[in-house]
Amino acid sequence: MTTAEQIINNCKKGLITIIQDDTENYMAFSNHKDYDGNYRTSSWVETIEEAKRCIGETDGYSEKEIEEHSEEYNWKIVEVYREEVEPFNVGDKVRILPSIQNTGDWESYKEHFPDMKGEIMSVFNNIRGLSYSVFQENKEDNWCIGHEYLVPLYEEEEVIKIGDKRYNKCEVEEALKNIKPL
Secondary structure (H helix, E strand, O other): OOOOOOOOHHHHHOOEEEEEOOOOEEEEEEEEEEOOOOEEEOOOOOOOOHHOOOOOOOOEOHHHHHHHHHHHOOOEEEEEEEOOOOOOOOEEEEOOOOOHHOOHHHHOOOOOOOOOOEEEEEEEEEOOOOEEEOOOOOOOOOOEEHHHHEEOOOOOOOOEEOEEEEHHHHHHHHHHHHHOOO
């Protein structure tokens, strides 16, 4: 596999690729694309750390340009890594992305997550990657879902007005649970 093919494949897989040219400068390739659909890069810089900080600073390279320039300027791959992400925490409410419907497991999930929402029960970061045990409210079972299929759920709080005061619906429901029947 050529250097260009490795860079392109890494970009498609969501990896960051740091390259060095024959003048010993560095540039980083990202899987993010610019307005022309080219892979975004950093500018040419003097250190790997600077290349990492500057990703997206310039317009990108097309696959054809990557192939042409990698040979012409003797590019070498010096580092490949995945961007770090902050994991969800236990108790976080999440929305399940529609992209999960393209997985082989969707048939198992769809009946358990009809509204595409859930809550994180536990976090797993192992050889298979970052994933979570997610459960649907009012359901007894939970399902393991990968980080790439989840986003934070920002629900607007429902407000209950009593007299001239406003109360959070969740707080009112919690308070009512503790009231003894007459």
